[in-house]
Amino acid sequence: MRTIYVIGIGAGDPELLTLKAIRALERADAVIALDKGDAKSDLLALREHIVHAHAPDLPIVTVQDPPRDRNPEHYAAEVRRWHAERARLLADAIRKHTNDSAAFLVWGDPSLYDSTLRIIERMQRHEGLECTVEVIPGVTAIQLLTAEHKMLLNRIGEDIHVTTARNLAKASPKDRRNCVVMLDGGAGWLDGPTHNTYMWWGAYLGTEHQVLREGFITEIGEEVAALKQQLREQHGWIMDIYLLRELDEATPENKPT
Ligand SMILES: C[S@@+](CC[C@H](N)C(=O)[O-])C[C@H]1O[C@@H](n2cnc3c(N)ncnc32)[C@H](O)[C@@H]1O
Incomplete structure (x- = not known):
């Protein structure tokens, strides 16, 4: 069964990564990242910088965030549809690009205003992804x-x-x-x-x-x-x-x- 590492990487300074986070990066087969295509290119560059600083050979697999209707007639239904599509694409990427383990890098700490753990739960329940989850806390x-x-x-x-x-x-x-x-x-x-x-x-x-x-x-x-x-x-x-x-x-x- 795969292990999914959900790694809190701190909220800005790459030096705030914990030793535990670095060990998890070293163990992972690949980092799976959602490419939100937004203007926060500094943040995307920072994530890449962190990965390459601590695990230079670790591949980063980016998954294009599926499009979302920002003004839907039924807001909750549209968000559910969008989350389901995200989970499907991410589960496919994990199956295709990893054997034993995958890592998700979470800005700050995974427990605070972040949906990664929710998406993983959805992948387990609805996409049949069998995995154990390990959460590594980060500085918020x-x-x-x-x-x-x-x-x-x-x-x-x-x-x-x-x-x-x-x-x-x-x-x-x-x-x-x-x-x-x-x-x-x-x-x-x-x-x-x-x-x-x-x-x-x-x-x-x-x-x-x-x-x-x-x-x-x-x-x-x-x-x-x-x-x-x-x-x-x-x-x-x-x-x-x-x-x-x-x-x-x-x-x-x-x-x-
Ligand atoms: C989606 S939440 C994610 C929070 C994150 N999981 C954490 O532990 O800090 C994003 C919000 O966190 C805050 N935030 C995150 N990083 C920040 C930073 N480097 N400087 C200022 N605010 C930040 C902002 O309020 C931003 O709108």
Whole structure:
């Protein structure tokens, strides 16, 4: 039976690959990668760089991501169809190009806003792919954000809320006290801040383009929105993440930790 290694490769810096991840790369017959044909060529190049740095002879098999209707009449049905087609193509590639093991490289960690494990489950259930799965954890974008800002995610004993920009509007005031926001196509921090909302923001973390900003939304919110737009135009893509924290009126010096 094949082994599928699902390898978290860290969220930007190739040096964040773990020893365990390197060992798995050395054992795999091939890396199977979905080619999403998007503008994130820096990211694709980075993946190739990682593979070649640690396992120079390991083949990378790319599978063209099947087309998807972005404005379907039935959204959920279209996503299901698209996922099924993806699973079929990937299972075919695994059968054709590997004997004992295949590796999927996952940006950051496989447990955080990533569909690789879901696709593999689908390949096992619906495509008859017999395999055991080994997950190798990776350093997430959240950890890069806190490390680069040299900060803690929470103050003593507080909860941490992790969400997407789409869901931020639904976050309760309690959730917004320490709120990590990912997958923001715009400038979600501008929706509903108070005059006490502080933000630690990071884009292209761990890469040569990394940019950091921090401050009260009322002071830096618009400027960071303009900067994000400018960076996106400059590089053709952007990935950013931020922590929003409601500072206490009485103890604003509570800011960093
Ligand atoms: C599909 S999620 C994948 C998260 C990934 N599995 C992880 O563990 O970090 C992509 C989101 O992660 C965040 N992200 C990932 N890498 C990043 C980076 N290098 N710099 C800033 N944000 C990043 C962004 O919020 C982006 O929209």
